[in-house]
Amino acid sequence: EKLDIQCVYNDSIMELIRGVRTQMESLIGSDTETGGLKSMQLGLSHSLSRYKLKFSADKVDIMIVQAIGLLDDLDKEINIYAMRVREWYGWHFPEMAKILNDNMFYARCVLRMGMRINCKNCDFSDILADEAVESTLKKTAETSMGTEISEMDLLNIKSLCDQVIALSEYRLQLFDYLKNRMAAIAPNLTLMVGELVGARLIAHSGSLINLSKHPASTIQILGAEKALFRALKTKTDTPKYGLIYHASLIGQAAPKNKGKISRVLAAKTALAIRVDALGDNDGPTIGYDNKLKVEARIRQLEGGQKATMAVHGSANGGPAKYDATAARALAPPKYNTSTDMQIDSAASAKKEKKDKKDKKRAREEDEEAVVEEEKTAKKSKKDKKRDAEDDAEETGAGTEDKKKKKKKDKSERD
Numbered sequence: 001e002k003l004d005i006q007c008v009y010n011d012s013i014m015e016l017i018r019g020v021r022t023q024m025e026s027l028i029g030s031d032t033e034t035g036g037l038k039s040m041q042l043g044l045s046h047s048l049s050r051y052k053l054k055f056s057a058d059k060v061d062i063m064i065v066q067a068i069g070l071l072d073d074l075d076k077e078i079n080i081y082a083m084r085v086r087e088w089y090g091w092h093f094p095e096m097a098k099i100l101n102d103n104m105f106y107a108r109c110v111l112r113m114g115m116r117i118n119c120k121n122c123d124f125s126d127i128l129a130d131e132a133v134e135s136t137l138k139k140t141a142e143t144s145m146g147t148e149i150s151e152m153d154l155l156n157i158k159s160l161c162d163q164v165i166a167l168s169e170y171r172l173q174l175f176d177y178l179k180n181r182m183a184a185i186a187p188n189l190t191l192m193v194g195e196l197v198g199a200r201l202i203a204h205s206g207s208l209i210n211l212s213k214h215p216a217s218t219i220q221i222l223g224a225e226k227a228l229f230r231a232l233k234t235k236t237d238t239p240k241y242g243l244i245y246h247a248s249l250i251g252q253a254a255p256k257n258k259g260k261i262s263r264v265l266a267a268k269t270a271l272a273i274r275v276d277a278l279g280d281n282d283g284p285t286i287g288y289d290n291k292l293k294v295e296a297r298i299r300q301l302e303g304g305q306k307a308t309m310a311v312h313g314s315a316n317g318g319p320a321k322y323d324a325t326a327a328r329a330l331a332p333p334k335y336n337t338s339t340d341m342q343i344d345s346a347a348s349a350k351k352e353k354k355d356k357k358d359k360k361r362a363r364e365e366d367e368e369a370v371v372e373e374e375k376t377a378k379k380s381k382k383d384k385k386r387d388a389e390d391d392a393e394e395t396g397a398g399t400e401d402k403k404k405k406k407k408k409d410k411s412e413r414d
Helices: 011-022 024-028 034-053 062-090 103-113 116-121 131-142 151-185 187-193 195-205 208-212 216-220 225-234 248-252 255-278 287-301 324-330 345-413
Strands: none
Touching (some): 024 034, 062 195, 103 116, 103 151, 116 131, 151 187, 151 195, 187 248, 187 287, 248 255, 248 287
């Protein structure tokens, strides 16, 4: 346009340029080295790709991977140090662990009072917002059953408390840094599942580009690989969710609907990740609509009203937070078959009762008949046996008479 040159651009020209590019070596001639031409094409393609993706230092996702890893390590270290403080100082003031549940409050109070005898003279109003807790702590310190400790022991306990407080403050600073990086690199993913879950998904896959290559089914169970392969090996049910289970939208759903909501959320999150990885928008675009659709699905499964699919262009005009209690209150009552009224319920109950009695009576009669038959069979068997014994006795007696008679006749003959 600047040089006022008339250009022709259509599908035929594109096919012609593609053919020229394919036969470039034969058209230019043998004087040009093949390696140099390929290097030139490769460099041009890389430059064009960088221009299209608009590479920026603010979109380096490796910082998110390192930040979420350090955040998890800090959580473990803070818990270990805080439990050591409670156990160590618990020998001196054991009742304090039940009064103060927060680790930061516990460490600050230990630093403030030192020995428990100084508790009544200390002011904890800037640490403990509740005056009742402060008065309870002071009263308990006067009647504590703990042992005495030396100044050297107290010095080491205070040093450990300083470590707990410093690590906790650094964790808050690191979390703010992670939120800002996630909002810059993956705004749509952050809107769908939150900063921590989104960062863990990116860290688990290695980078945002690698995560965008995964299908929704893989994103749904990402982080539950051991359970998946164990289920495939033992032929049991496969897991329904992995890291995505900790998203706030799944936490709002009822336990029986968590599997369905995780599938819907994974599908919408996969689209949001691809927009973040390959798009050139700075803020969330499709995240608002996708979140509204997931919330509408939650309402539908819980029997609530459908959400209006309004498009919001900015963070200030975003959708309101889904209230599960209100949705259940608006839900129509479920149909209960046990409440159906039957007109002939009394007559049918009597008939069933009578049929049961008749069946029981018939069963008893059959059992009695079987018993009588067995008795009759046993009696007839005994009678037959007795008759056989009588016949045997009579036969034996007749034989003896015959022998005696023969013997007598023989003696008379002689």
